[in-house]
Amino acid sequence: xxxxxxxxxxxxxxxxxxxxxxxxxxxxxxxxxxxxxxxxxxxxxxxxxxxxxxxxxxxxxxxxxxxxxxxxxxxxxxxxxxxxxxxxxxxxxxxxxxxxxxxxxxxxxxxxxxxxxxxxxxxxxxxxxxxxxxxxxxxxxxxxxxxxxxxxxxxxxxxxxxxxxxxxxxxxxxxxxxxxxxxxxxxxxxxxxxxxxxxxxxxxxxxxxxxxxxxxxxxxxxxxxxxxxxxxxxxxxxxxxxxxxxxxxxxxxxxxxxxxxxxxxxxxxxxxxxxxx
Numbered sequence: 001x002x003x004x005x006x007x008x009x010x011x012x013x014x015x016x017x018x019x020x021x022x023x024x025x026x027x028x029x030x031x032x033x034x035x036x037x038x039x040x041x042x043x044x045x046x047x048x049x050x051x052x053x054x055x056x057x058x059x060x061x062x063x064x065x066x067x068x069x070x071x072x073x074x075x076x077x078x079x080x081x082x083x084x085x086x087x088x089x090x091x092x093x094x095x096x097x098x099x100x101x102x103x104x105x106x107x108x109x110x111x112x113x114x115x116x117x118x119x120x121x122x123x124x125x126x127x128x129x130x131x132x133x134x135x136x137x138x139x140x141x142x143x144x145x146x147x148x149x150x151x152x153x154x155x156x157x158x159x160x161x162x163x164x165x166x167x168x169x170x171x172x173x174x175x176x177x178x179x180x181x182x183x184x185x186x187x188x189x190x191x192x193x194x195x196x197x198x199x200x201x202x203x204x205x206x207x208x209x210x211x212x213x214x215x216x217x218x219x220x221x222x223x224x225x226x227x228x229x230x231x232x233x234x235x236x237x238x239x240x241x242x243x244x245x246x247x248x249x250x251x252x253x254x255x256x257x258x259x260x261x262x263x264x265x266x267x268x269x270x271x272x273x274x275x276x277x
Contacts, residue, residue: 001015001022024080037093042076043064044112045061046060046061073096080128089104100126100160102115115158120149124165125144126140142165148167148178149162149166150163152210168197178192178194183205185230188257197217199218201214221264225241226242229273229275230252
């Protein structure tokens with residue numbers, strides 16, 4: 001991992017994640033800790049962030065050794081490591097073990113203590129977890145079995161309860177791999193990026209976050225939307241289309257949640273992540 005100062009693009013140094021195939025980074029709300037997920041080795045790590053933005057020596061490394069890898073998997077594959085909305089826990093999504101691990105992060109020492117595991121059905125391949133703004137529910141994209149699931153979250157214990165699998169909205173004519181879910185800032189709608197089907201599925205969020213209802217899909221006008229992101233004000237949605245090397249931009253209707261393509265997608269070599277600033 002490399003830290004760069006945006007003002008002048010000065011490289012502030014690099015640190016090892018302690019594992020192979022790092023694929024996801026997030027910053028703890030305190031701004032003091034960087035969380036990373038290592039896909040190939042199935043581990044998650046914590047590094048301190050200094051006042052300058054530079055990274056310190058790693059303070060924690062947790063490898064997902066239990067449960068055993070899911071059917072068809074060659075080992076654990078940590079795909080995401082992020083903080084719960086209340087800031088009390090950090091959660092790691094592991095595609096290889098069909099498990100979401102909950103840890104308590106010691107915000108003084110940067111160490112991790114596992115407190116809970118939540119298991120999907122065998123072979124689901126969970127990839128990405130996104131919380132509802134209310135903080136009591138989250139939505140899990142399952143890459144391997146082409147589904148999503150609503151999860152209940154207990155802030156007091158960090159326990160996550162994964163609900164029944166729901167359809168991704170893909171047509172079934174091609175193999176589809178759900179990638180990421182976004183929820184509108186007001187918590188009324190959710191969107192799922194479908195790689196293969198090359199669509200964005202739109203859901204109505206009901207019962208204060210406890211239910212998702214599929215409303216339909218729209219084409220992304222690109223190939224393999226690996227990641228999606230809102231503009232800071234939530235009025236635009238960006239899709240990073242890996243195989244077409246493009247980024248598509250959509251207007252988001254605040255009232256209906258409907259998406260409208262904003263012109264021709266623009267070129268971006270091997271687009272895997274869009275991060276509006």
